[in-house]
Amino acid sequence: MEQKKSEAIILRTKDFGESDRIVTFFSSLYGVLRGVAKGALRSSKRFVNSLAIFSLVDLEFTERRSSDLVWLDSCELVDGFPGIQTDYNLLLKASYMVEMTEILFPLNVPSPEMFKLLRFALGSISNGRNTEETMLIFQALAMKIGGFGINVSKCSLCGRPYKGKGRALFHPPSGSIVCLACEKESVLTPGMEPNTVHVLEQVQSPGLSLSNTLRFNEDIIRELKGVLMAHIEHRLGRKLKSAKYLQPANR
Ligand SMILES: [Zn+2]
16 A cells, blocks of 8 residues: 655554554644554664654554554654653643644544644743743644634623623633623633733634744733633543643642
8 A cells, every 4th residue: 555654743652562562643644543663662773763752753654454553664753852751741731732632633634733733832842932821822722723712702692792891701611702791700601801812812813823932921821721721621521631730739
């Protein structure tokens, strides 16, 4: 069968038998795939230093007729994101991103846009650039790319347009903001200042350039965290296993 090539990020690996390794990877062109790296546990030139989780690699693989597992033919390291590999907290954050990616994009569902986001976010936290902002951008944008963008244009209950004045509430069941005349602020319907709503709109806008990292103040970070956590839990139907690591230690 035809050999395929793609840039990819290694999501998980598992040793298999005496010398092989099963690798789950997110490829920019074909989505999440699983493959067998034959002989990866022996010294093998084809896979040298390139199968560490969260690494960005150039992969060559061949599909198999009778199996979901592809054959990995070669794998070349592009960026190992060394900042993540040596920092336990960043490893947990990277695990969270990978878990969310796999929930939103099951096997064989390609999304070059999601790939670009994951590559940006891993690179950004590895370089120690604005980790909190990066996590929030990742969460909001991953949900949007997965089809669950938050509507910030109007109250979903009464239809009143939001003109950027006064607090707005986030309403998980509708995935939208609602106004204070329709709902009360609570843990279930967390509130946002106009600045926070504006940032959420900016982050979800199609023109967002991932290379210009945004800086948010502490209030915006705190409010966005609450809103995105409520949104993700509601839409994805369960707590992500790694979500607890995103909360401050004293909670
Ligand atoms: Zn309303």
